[in-house]
Amino acid sequence: MEFHYPNGRKYTLDARKKLTTPAQKKISYSKRGMALEDDINETNQYYLVNGMAVIHKKPTPIQIVEVDYKKRSTAVIKEAYFRQASTTDYNGICEGKYIDFEAKETQSTTSFPLMNFHEHQISHMQNIVQHKGIAFVILRFAKTDEVFLLECEVLFNFWERMNNGGRKSITKKEIHDFGHKINIGYHPRLDYLKILKEIYSF
Numbered sequence: 001m002e003f004h005y006p007n008g009r010k011y012t013l014d015a016r017k018k019l020t021t022p023a024q025k026k027i028s029y030s031k032r033g034m035a036l037e038d039d040i041n042e043t044n045q046y047y048l049v050n051g052m053a054v055i056h057k058k059p060t061p062i063q064i065v066e067v068d069y070k071k072r073s074t075a076v077i078k079e080a081y082f083r084q085a086s087t088t089d090y091n092g093i094c095e096g097k098y099i100d101f102e103a104k105e106t107q108s109t110t111s112f113p114l115m116n117f118h119e120h121q122i123s124h125m126q127n128i129v130q131h132k133g134i135a136f137v138i139l140r141f142a143k144t145d146e147v148f149l150l151e152c153e154v155l156f157n158f159w160e161r162m163n164n165g166g167r168k169s170i171t172k173k174e175i176h177d178f179g180h181k182i183n184i185g186y187h188p189r190l191d192y193l194k195i196l197k198e199i200y201s202f
Contacts, residue, residue: 036103036147039189040189042189043189043192044092046187046188052094053092053099053193054092054094055090055092056090056092058087058090058091087120088101088124089102096202097196099133100125100135101135101136101137102121102125102137103137104116104138104139105141105142106142107143109144109172111169111172112170112175114159114170117137117159126152126156129152129153134196136150138150138192148180149195149196150170150175150178151179158170
């Protein structure tokens with residue numbers, strides 16, 4: 001099955017999302033638990049069930065182009081296009097506050113590449129802030145399984161630095177200094193709301 005971006009460029013799945021054997025899953029999951037997206041989804045479900053917040057992953061609109069209809073019960077999408085460029089991964093509300101954020105991972109152990117973000121995502125978060133919403137990013141260093149919350153205003157500064165000819169990544173030290181480490185727990189898995197309430201006093 002093929003997916004394409006709005007500009008026609010072919011979309012390829014990230015290598016970490018390829019199927020793995022049960023043995024491979026056992027090795028990786030026994031060490032670090034679930035993937036970042038799964039951790040966030042589980043956390044959001046915990047918030048919902050406990051009446052703390054309503055936050056969901058945004059659906060990605062798709063235009064189906066070709067479908068293999070050998071049987072109705074086994075129809076397979078052969079080709080599709082993303083209708084529009086995605087903004088951020090998650091949005092919702094908590095205690096009257098609009099929340100919008102992106103989740104990213106890196107295999108680097110020393111820095112977080114800014115190329116992981118796109119101009120339209122930065123613009124989207126800037127619009128959220130302009131309308132007094134809360135926007136941020138959750139960053140995960142995959143090899144060390146460290147997770148951080150970085151306020152978008154801080155991200156904007158690093159983005160501007162890059163656009164002005166500066167480094168094209170955020171050093172891990174800078175993330176430690178300007179971000180907020182999210183401790184991995186059980187219920188909830190990644191309690192980012194606790195950090196947001198401390199930052200924004202709600």
